[in-house]
Amino acid sequence: DVESVGEGKTFVLEGAAVVTCGRIVGFQEGIVDMSGKGAEYTPFSKTCNVVLVFEPKDGLEKHDYEKAFRLAGLKAAMYLAKCVYESGGAADKTETYEIAPFAESMKSYAGLPKVAYPYMLQTQGLLHDTYVYGIDAKRILPTILHPNETMDGAVVSGNCVSACDKNSTYVHQNNPVIRSLYERHGKDINFVGVIITNENVTLADKKRSSSFAVKIAGMFGVDGLVISEEGFGNPDADLIMNCRRAEMAGIKTVLITDEYAGRDGASQSLADAATEANAVVTAGNANMTVTLPPQERIIGFTEYVDVIAGGFDGSLKPDGSIEVELQAITGATCELGFNKLGAETW
Template sequence: MKLELHKISVRELRFGETTKVAGGVLSINRDELKALLLEDSALSGVEFELAHPGDKTRIMPVKDAIEPRCKLDGPGEVFPGFVGPVETVGEGRTLVLSGLAVLTTGRLVAPQEGIVDMSGPGADYTPFSRTGNLVLVLTPREDVKLHEAERCCRQAGLTAAHYLASRCKTARADTVESYEFPPLREAMGAHPSLPKVGYVYMLQSQGLLHDTWVYGVDAKRILPTLISPTEIMDGAVISGNCVSACDKNNTYVHQNNPVIKALYGRHGKDLNFVGVIITNENVTLADKQRSSSYAIKLLKMLGAEAAVISEEGFGNPDADLVLNCVKAERAGIKTVLVTDEFAGANGASQSLADSCVEGTAVVTGGNANATIILPPMEKVIGDLSQADVIAGGFFGSKRPDGSLEVEIQAILGATNELGFNKLGAYTI
């Protein structure tokens, strides 16, 4: 499978009469986008806000972040099962508006939505302080129940992201990146002197409201399966998560999965990147055992001698991480685990809820319990009063001067477990 990403760099967003991109500026026709989103009868209102890097703006609670993409050609359309038909994606050409994200906010879906500060100390912790953001402030209809509200907010973000890209199809790309995932027959024979390396990509599926979707299928209902990294780039995996903001994989980080990027970067030089296996993190022991056995079996079938295993979430999924690690290592497959930590505000507690001696190589996204003071901002998009109930905030976290004292757990993407950030931790 071969996919070209045609990337147009966007550094500024504006509202305008026509949705188009020119000279690094994306103008957005609000009325057209609003009408499109309100076709979903579960939504009663949507407002738009813009936020750029350096703005004295706080956005909260943020549910998801999505990078605008659409197909230029090739089968299907991005976000299959949500925007595109359930047709296989990952081939042909895809347009990307890079440097840009759609953020969804509005009535709190659950206590687990995040904070994005566009400047100040909090900005260092979220990837979305470095993107120009179109913020959708969404109001589901009053009679719409919680799970339906989550669905319509999730859909609105994907629809808007696709809409923006699809109005820019005639613009010239600044850069073209090409990714190829050969048929197994070729992949197995390629680079015989290099180690075959796989990627076990764990998807949050603890449900309810802890859901990831694969081609429109709830990931808790899948068996682990092989997927082309190019399908991931086309949005085959999207987030429906309302877990703690710091380490949920929002749709944007799925689209730009850094493990896939890093493995491609060394492919043919230091290693032979032979495949991506998506697996889930269900809550019952039988599911955990079945999925970990099946995922590692797929690694063995690929002849992988080593694998990166990335987690999503914390606590209960630590058990899935450990099972995957133990089963891979016992099968002779060397592993590196990518996780994050809940070591307490003072950093002195155990960081994980499960452990194994086989886990000798761990990369961490940092201690999510570390606290930070976020100074007041000139503008707040969303609802500041939610700080007390957001996971990572605690009662008293909103201070009289408008500043917030929170754990970095509350910051969107702060301790990302795909290894999206530079943040990590060490032991003193």
């Protein structure tokens, strides 16, 4: 049975992550450097990782491989969580996250701007997929989620996309945008909820989803939106479309994205742009290069390093060191801010 989540108590094994490793789409896998220069850029160098390494049977279709891979990771995470929960240990700390029901929330905190969060999910297909309560998100119309539902696993990643800005399930559960909006709720904003929307590939689908997401925001009567993107290139069009529609409807926007500005940082950062996009937070330039030192122990596979997104011919050096763009480092330019990079322009 599938039941909605986001209420009650959730016990969290903070700082622990289950990492799935295998050959699904070789050119769009990622690297987690635990001790070298790359460790400064991936958030998963700071977690205690249980790594599952998968080898597929001959002839296994890639979509079936990814599904088995994904479900195995979730089962392993559930097993670890259950063991800790059943041990009966007390939590080190307790945190409370709550917002009022809509009817009450709309009237709360008079004088504070009402803010919603359009949460863009990667749904381009061909193993660029995200699941909401088990449903492929490319099949949904934008809808409302309580922020706590994401913390309890309502959104699950099935993305085999560029490593730097894919939102893993771990990142969805620990979304810093939602945490930050909660921190400011009742202080300088009235955080009214999350609007999930997708990033489909056809223009008609993009227009439909953008129109619907902004319509929901308008029905909330919000003053502002914080909009996060997942991925780059094609999804840049969705990001800018959402921004323009909202601004034209009189709703202020702040965008969160990353950049592909060339290794010198001088190229156009996004594939689309608009004058309305005048408040933008960047998670860094994915084309910046970094050299990872040789390691005594490697979990996984190195044969894709030269063809991985962010790699190039000669990335894997004879001494075992690796030179790649940040695009190849898992989570390095995460567009939810679950990373170490950023920039400010005033």
